[in-house]
Amino acid sequence: MSAGLAIDAALALVLPVLAWAVVATPDLRKAIVLFMALGLVAALAWARLAAPDIALVEAAIGTGVTGALLMSCVPWAESLTPASRRARADLALAGALAVVACLGWAIRALPEAGPGLTPAVLGALEVSGVEHPVTAVLLNYRSYDTLLEIVVLVAAAIGIDAVLPDDDARRRLAPPARSLVGVLSHLLVPGAVLVAGFLVWKGAHAPGGAFQAGAVLAAGGILLLFARRLRPVPFAARALRGALLAGPLLFLGVAVAPLVRGGRLLELPVAWAGVLILAIETVLVVTIAIVLLMFFPARVLASSRAPAATVEDPP
């Protein structure tokens, strides 16, 4: 017990210090690497807090994909002149302290520790269609959260395409020579697909689910993008739009269907809940993976170019 508490104390101490290192390191590239290290150390904290779902999603999306996204920005971000308005350190400190004070007050104002919502969640688990409480909350009890979250994802992808349209659609792919990278990616990408399928299926009764699976699938795709073995799919392609919208549309259909029979919005019929949740999650995996891939637009002067190469101007 005391050994456990010692680990907790060490983690609780290390995490804010690492966060400080991320924010204070002058070199952007180093700061991003530290950010990813922070996310991985935090995975230990999620494990200590008995939150394996958060550990999986935060490590895969919050650290892995976000880190890759930030890293792919380094080539253009390093040449970016900061806004001429210089932030004042004392004001920044005062602002941060004020926000922290508000949050701390909010935590203290919470009611005394009770059983929380756990009994309510577990009590209805039998009619939820799944056995894992977190999946039940995400896809049944509070599925409007998840529905809106998918809409946010798709909206972000559309917004990115509006702000930064692909202009490198004819980017040359790496030659299909049997290099080590080619062989390894041929090994790894089917593995990613397999793991994604496993995670979706597993999510019904254990930690796992659509977001973890989508992140794993996207990781395979991002790897192929970085290795120049996958051409970014143009947003104009019908197949891409169809796959992108399949998840939200199926989810919306399931949400609205009960209204026809006089039920309530997002009410899942008990007998079909398990099947419907699995179907929604499976389609969502594809949508999530595509959106995460679309977060890496193909632009000239992009991540694909090494920083030491000649600087080209956009047309």
Place this chain on the structure above:
Amino acid sequence: MSAWQLYALSGLAWFGVGMWGLFAHAHWVRKILAVNVAGSGLFLVLAALARRATTPAPDPVPHALVLTGIVVGISATALALSVARRLAEVEATARLDEDATHEPAAPPAGADARAGGDAAPPPAGGGAPP
């Protein structure tokens, strides 16, 4: 002090560090990075609060909220980064005549001196804290 209080305090400090970074940095990408740091700290606070429940297993509702928050967070991050990049591209083309030689990759700290006159500084990262 129980474990959840320890982690809640740690998350609070972590969140504060991220907020400080958001306010103190002028560089957009640094601001976006700082928002992500603050967001993760907040997730730790929520996960710690989930452990507060007197039941043997942690409360699954805050866990689900954190999962939603992570996904919304990366959406906001990706959108903010692309807006920042667009602004950088627009600025680069606007400044093309002034410095035709355009030295690549000056470290951001030293680049302060040649801040262009066309400063339009909307805080790109501040759009949506997760």
Place this chain on the structure above:
Amino acid sequence: MTALELVAGALLCAGAAFFLAGTVGLLRFPDVYTRLHALTKADNLGLGLIVAGLALDAGSVAEALQLGIIWSLVMVSSSLSCQLVARAARRAGVAPWRRR
């Protein structure tokens, strides 16, 4: 403590030692290529030892097999990312370190 637990513990400690060596290499080696060497070699072997230790301690054969799959996936992905990082460094013109 049974003999099996002892062997598992020894494997876990050996794995941790490899991680420590890899981390020291990451911190002390002079350039990106040698650091990658330290990381991938030490971590793959270290993770293999840890997986072996955990598999001995696992409750079922299926669990042990899943651990084995994790190890093989990590090995493939770490060698792939190692290749990509090293190639990017070479394309960016990072010269390999030489003893002066």
